Amino acid sequence: MKYLLLFILLPINLMAQDTLHVGHRFSQMKNLELGVTKDIIYTELNGKVNSVTLKTRKIEKLKVNGKSYLSFRHEWNSGNPDFNGWFDYLCDAETLKPVQHVRMVKKIGKEAFAFTDSKITGLDSAINNTKSDFSLELETPTFNWEIDLETYSLLPMKANYHAVMNFYHPGAGKPKYYHLKVIGSEKVALPNGKSMDCWIVFTDYGGSQPTRFWYTKKGQNFVKMEGKYNQLTIRKERIF
Numbered sequence: 001m002k003y004l005l006l007f008i009l010l011p012i013n014l015m016a017q018d019t020l021h022v023g024h025r026f027s028q029m030k031n032l033e034l035g036v037t038k039d040i041i042y043t044e045l046n047g048k049v050n051s052v053t054l055k056t057r058k059i060e061k062l063k064v065n066g067k068s069y070l071s072f073r074h075e076w077n078s079g080n081p082d083f084n085g086w087f088d089y090l091c092d093a094e095t096l097k098p099v100q101h102v103r104m105v106k107k108i109g110k111e112a113f114a115f116t117d118s119k120i121t122g123l124d125s126a127i128n129n130t131k132s133d134f135s136l137e138l139e140t141p142t143f144n145w146e147i148d149l150e151t152y153s154l155l156p157m158k159a160n161y162h163a164v165m166n167f168y169h170p171g172a173g174k175p176k177y178y179h180l181k182v183i184g185s186e187k188v189a190l191p192n193g194k195s196m197d198c199w200i201v202f203t204d205y206g207g208s209q210p211t212r213f214w215y216t217k218k219g220q221n222f223v224k225m226e227g228k229y230n231q232l233t234i235r236k237e238r239i240f
Helices: 002-015 145-152
Strands: 017-020 035-045 048-064 067-078 085-092 098-105 109-115 119-122 135-137 162-168 176-189 195-203 211-216 222-229 232-238
Touching (some): 048 145, 085 145, 145 162, 145 222
Antiparallel strands (some): 035 048, 035 232, 085 098, 098 109, 109 119, 119 135, 162 176, 176 195, 222 232
16 A cells, blocks of 8 residues: 555656746746846855845847847946956747857956757857857757746746756856745835735755745746855845
8 A cells, every 4th residue: 555655646746846848938928027127146255245246137029030039138247347247148039948148258258159959059150259169969958047037037936836947057067957946935025115925936956056036926026036055145136
């Protein structure tokens, strides 16, 4: 009887995981917040603020040769100019399927990538591309980790929701599957005295960095993030 019970429960647990593959049409695409938003990012070490960065994010729709795309532009500025920079990312408008990613950091230079289902390569059309010889074979297409906040906002959040997604940071390491779980909800207070009812989403990035994200229940807009990496605390908060 005990073995029979395990056999019955196993499929239920597997079904509870929503594995989202590249090409998935997000039913919550209406939640993607177009226009400009700003976040402040800071790290703490031993209770003291270690660094502060201001990030501006811009999302807009555009058409190229009659096909609809989404354009993501991130710019960040910190106390260390060498690490200031930006990236432009182009993807399919309904699935976030990657097309190309161009990143510029002062100390590193330009890094530009082109995506297909089976490979990521250096973008031929990018001038002064330090990753022109880059090539990575893919076992399966991957989502872009550099727009994680925007991608998470499209998940059909509800109590105990559990998604599994394949992410890759262009030019670094190899793609991996990550677990994203809605672990609860909380009212987040704003400086004006009002509060927002939020879902809390958790991932541990494969065990290396336990992190929580807060998204409004209405519209699923990003509010804040808090993560741990060794002794470092990483915080990101939206500027309202």
